[in-house]
Amino acid sequence: MYFNKKLVLSKNIKIRKNGQNVLVYNFKDDLFFELNSSAGVILDLIDGEKSITDIISILTKEYNGDEKTIKQDVKDLFRRLEKLKVVSFN
Amino acid sequence: MINSQNDFNKLLLQGPLQVFLGLTYNCNLKCPHCYAKNKKNKYSLTLNQINKILQDLTKMGVFKIVLSHGENLLYPHFFKVLHNIKKYNFNCTLISNGCLINKDIARKLKNYNIDKVFISIDSAKAEKHDKYRGVSGLWNKATNALCFMNKIGIKTGCATTLTNLNYQEVEDIVNLAIKIGCKEISFLTLRTNQNINLELSNDQYRNVVNKIIFLKERLKNKINILTHDPLISIMVKNSNEYKDIWDRIIQENQCGAGKYFLSITPDGNMYPCNLLNNKLGNINDGISKIWQDSEEIKKLREIPTKCSDCKLVDLCQGGCRAFAYYKKSNKDPRCKKLII
Numbered sequence: 207m208y209f210n211k212k213l214v215l216s217k218n219i220k221i222r223k224n225g226q227n228v229l230v231y232n233f234k235d236d237l238f239f240e241l242n243s244s245a246g247v248i249l250d251l252i253d254g255e256k257s258i259t260d261i262i263s264i265l266t267k268e269y270n271g272d273e274k275t276i277k278q279d280v281k282d283l284f285r286r287l288e289k290l291k292v293v294s295f296n
Numbered sequence: 297m298i299n300s301q302n303d304f305n306k307l308l309l310q311g312p313l314q315v316f317l318g319l320t321y322n323c324n325l326k327c328p329h330c331y332a333k334n335k336k337n338k339y340s341l342t343l344n345q346i347n348k349i350l351q352d353l354t355k356m357g358v359f360k361i362v363l364s365h366g367e368n369l370l371y372p373h374f375f376k377v378l379h380n381i382k383k384y385n386f387n388c389t390l391i392s393n394g395c396l397i398n399k400d401i402a403r404k405l406k407n408y409n410i411d412k413v414f415i416s417i418d419s420a421k422a423e424k425h426d427k428y429r430g431v432s433g434l435w436n437k438a439t440n441a442l443c444f445m446n447k448i449g450i451k452t453g454c455a456t457t458l459t460n461l462n463y464q465e466v467e468d469i470v471n472l473a474i475k476i477g478c479k480e481i482s483f484l485t486l487r488t489n490q491n492i493n494l495e496l497s498n499d500q501y502r503n504v505v506n507k508i509i510f511l512k513e514r515l516k517n518k519i520n521i522l523t524h525d526p527l528i529s530i531m532v533k534n535s536n537e538y539k540d541i542w543d544r545i546i547q548e549n550q551c552g553a554g555k556y557f558l559s560i561t562p563d564g565n566m567y568p569c570n571l572l573n574n575k576l577g578n579i580n581d582g583i584s585k586i587w588q589d590s591e592e593i594k595k596l597r598e599i600p601t602k603c604s605d606c607k608l609v610d611l612c613q614g615g616c617r618a619f620a621y622y623k624k625s626n627k628d629p630r631c632k633k634l635i636i
Contacts, residue, residue: 224306224310227306227307229307231360231387233359237547240307
């Protein structure tokens with residue numbers, strides 16, 4: 207996992223949203239899974255330009271939260287999203 | 297932050313993720329295990345009906361359409377429909393017996409951007425496949441079809457229904473699929489309420505499932521081996537040896553009937569999946585309305601009452617609803633017999 211590389215959403219996914227909850231379908235592997243609202247917010251921040259570090263910084267400012275906790279949560283999420291081939295690094 | 301797909305919720309109430317759509321029940325074969333054989337050659341959807349279905353499914357946020365039920369390549373406007381499916385941006389898989397896919401049709405499928413094609417293969421031996429399906433030369437046509445498509449870069453898979461005629465040759469069938477260049481092989485559990493003497497005994501089924509899961513792990517870098525039976529996750533011996541693929545085994549075998557799968561048949565009727573005969577309604581009643589309001593479909597989304605106290609229910613979710621339906625049971629009647 208790369209903290210400073212740009213994050214990109216995979217071309218092999220389709221997304222369904224309802225409020226902030228998100229359903230992701232990886233049609234290459236035929237797998238789908240649901241993201242909760244926190245993960246949905248983070249997914250919205252992926253624009254091909256931001257890195258994990260950028261996202262942690264935005265979330266820390268936006269939610270005035272503990273950086274260490276936010277960093278851990280974001281790291282865990284992206285580790286799983288990378289494993290599920292939802293995101294990759296540019 | 298990532299939830300499992302077990303809980304039915306607002307996101308799924310919007311619409312199924314995958315729809316099995318049959319354009320026609322026409323078929324050029326007479327396979328004994330076919331779930332649609334009583335309806336063969338009887339119905340086809342019109343182009344207008346299909347376009348209305350595609351519009352409705354788009355509004356519902358459906359991701360994927362699997363063309364199944366009959367031999368859809370016999371539908372006279374097949375490529376017009378495929379064009380429309382892709383125009384609406386659906387992922388599309390075709391299930392076919394392969395006998396109409398020559399080089400030209402393969403190229404056409406590629407040009408129309410089909411995402412995946414599954415071809416039925418019952419045996420690694422030509423004569424056995426042909427005898428079973430009642431058409432001489434079919435195995436050659438089916439395997440050639442796979443070769444044509446693989447050569448031009450269409451993602452393909454073999455679809456094999458497990459019966460007492462082929463369960464001993466699963467490894468040979470997997471090796472054949474690899475040799476041909478398939479990326480996937482899908483082993484289907486026979487589900488039928490017809491007495492066709494092809495069913496496996498419980499011991500045979502348990503053994504073949506364990507063999508398939510062993511091959512799935514061993515060959516995971518060569519081919520994706522799929523199974524589709526919610527009880528498989530409680531039948532696998534030594535599951536700790538399959539740590540790398542365990543999440544996938546559970547997910548691939550979840551029953552999606554009425555939760556994230558919907559089946560629309562060539563007569564316009566709607567069912568929770570291809571193998572369940574409990575009609576939910578007709579497309580004329582409104583696909584979205586039935587998906588959201590049908591009492592029948594709501595029942596399928598609940599864990600069977602008899603399973604609610606079972607410690608394994610998180611794995612199997614109450615098992616396959618088709619087996620329960622055929623045996624007029626609330627839960628999958630195979631559970632106690634197959635559990636290890």
